[in-house]
Amino acid sequence: MKCKTMKHGSIGLQCMMLAFVFAVCFTGCKDSKDETSAPYDPNQPVEVTDFTPKSGGGKKKMIIYGSNFGTDPSLVSVKVGGKEAIVISAKGTSIYCSTPESCFEGTIEVKVGEQTVIASEKYQYEPQMVVTDLCGDVDELGQGDIVETGPFDNCGKIDYPFWFSFDPQHPNILYLSQNDNERPLRILDLEKKMIYSKKLNDIKRATTITWTNDGDMVLATPQTGNSKNRNNIILKRGSSVDGLDFKESSWVALTRGNACNGSMVLPQTGELYFNYRAEGKVYRYNFEENGYNNNPEVPKGEGLDDLLAFSVPNQTVDFSMVPHPTGKYVYIIMHESHYILRSNYDDETKKLVTPYIVCGQSGQADYKDLVGINARINRPGQGVFVFNEEYKAANKADWYDFYFADRENHCIRVLTPDGVVSTFAGRGSASSTCYKWGKQNGEVRERARFNQPTALAYDEATKTFYVGDWGNHKIRKIAREQASDDLSIEASDDNQNQGNQ
Structure with missing residues (x-):
């Protein structure tokens, strides 16, 4: 009988322990659920404990962690570097938002209701390549004055x-x-x-x-x-x-x-x-x-006959030529036939030889980022060679990419020495419309749009592109963002202080 009593007591103790564990788990799950779904309580403090990612550019998806954020995004605002972020959702212990562009200073400020909290750590902003307006002034209908001489901010339409x-x-x-x-x-x-x-x-x-x-x-x-x-x-x-x-x-x-x-x-x-x-002929003189x-x-x-250099496959179409910086070859842009040719320089004859296609296909106007003749372009405009540090470091034979305006695709494309065609800038601002033209500024791929870009230049010293935007009657600029002088000085001071700690 004694053993039986002990046995029953052991079973009872085990049941009590299981009930306790279950209660703890249930309470923990209930509390966790309450934290993520509970509304904002103005009588409780708002806390910010962490955020991710720690660094990046504008339009990055950021999650801010903490407590008492509530679930109503209309009560929540976030600033990064003093600029408004787009708040997508709030779930009690986390806020989902999109970082603003050019938020160089990096301070993260969260406001819920009437409470404002600043994160202990700053977002390390990484400057992006962005499109901005250089000059050109027209109304919504593309109308504007012609100004022969004037400052960039009042120069009329281009x-x-x-x-x-x-x-x-x-x-x-x-x-x-x-x-x-x-x-x-x-x-x-x-x-x-x-x-x-x-x-x-x-x-x-x-x-x-x-x-x-x-x-x-x-x-x-x-x-x-x-x-x-x-x-x-x-x-x-x-x-x-x-x-x-x-x-x-x-x-x-x-x-x-x-x-x-x-x-x-x-x-x-x-x-x-x-x-x-x-007649699709090229002469030299x-x-x-x-x-x-x-x-x-x-x-x-x-x-x-002595002056004839070579012929191109198509007649009665516009085309232009751009020599490689080394002079080893020339790209021939077939504007109306939608492809690009290459003609190599012969050191013995000191002439350019018969060209061959490097990207696109004659008469095949389309938009495809692919390789060589499988790529598709649509009325390519001016192109420029741009030095690529990575090619030099890898000891490649050719150190230059070829950037060109793809007019009817409303973007700037890149052609590598290996024949790979990709999109560098334009066609951004995803929306319900299927059209890819526009005049939006901002990050080169996610935001920026052009309208029939045709002319293109590149300044190697400043790493800046200039785009003749035909349909927008403007000259646009593509360059890496730069912080204001005040912010640059502040960032320098912050780095120095961190080094002294």
Whole structure:
């Protein structure tokens, strides 16, 4: 009987222990559930204990941990670096939000009801590549005044931007051609933030801009008519204290003919390569040896067989040429045929050879980030070569990517030396609309939009892109965000204080 009593007592003790454990677990689960679903209690303190991620850019999804946040997002506001974050939801012990752009200072401030709490740690903001407006002023209908000379913040609209080119002797001066009837050459002084105009009398259109080895300017000027027309003109450099060396220059015919909308000077030889779109041919002419008055007439001049460099697959389409910084090859942008060719330079013959396709396909206008001929582009515009540090570090043969405006896809694309095409900027701001054009500024991929970007330039010294945004009548800028001077000084002081601790 004694043993039986002990046995029953042991069972009773076990039951009591199980009931206690169950009660604790049930109470813990109930309390946890209450914490995440309980409404905000103004009589209890709001606490912030942690957040993630600790660093990043704008538009990052952030979770802030703590207590007494409630479940009503309308009662909750979050500031990061003094800027309003977008609060998505609140669940008692956590707040889900999106970080604001350019929140450099990094302080996280949470307000629930009338209570405000500041996190003990700052968000380490990482500057992003963003799109902003440089100049160009129009209303919602795209209407605006034409201002020949003025500051960037009051320069009127920018019409028909086609081709950018930096002055090789004055890196703060950027020239822009406007591909329309009798439009002037625009001159942007990036240092003074001023825009000027240079009239080209008797020139109907001007497209590409290139430079002789001596620093004179050559413009392709497609004229209608006969072979006596000038199709390339040259402006001889003057001198000025303000860097506007061509403001008093008069143009001189360099080559003659019609239907030339693309030319370039090949750095190794100093020869001018220029196209004849009607037949899809590219000619070369050494004007440094033959002078400025012995102009060949295309297509009816004598001795043109010696001047013919190569032909492209398509006739009667616009195309232009961009030499690689090393001169080893040239990219040929087939604007109306939706692909890009490459022509290599032959050191023995000192000529460019027959080109081949590196991306896209003739007549296949579309949008696809793929490799080589499988990629799809739609009316590519101007392109620029951009140095890539990673390629140099990896000891690759080619250290440059090719960035180009993809006009009808409303974005800026990248072509690597291996033929990979990807999207660098534009087509952001996801919404219910299927259209990918617009004029939004912000982070290059998630937010920014363009409307038929056509002209493109790159400043290696400042790592800045300039975009001629045709449909928006603006010049846009792509660069890494920079904090204000005050914030830079504050961040420097914070780092110094941390180092002294």
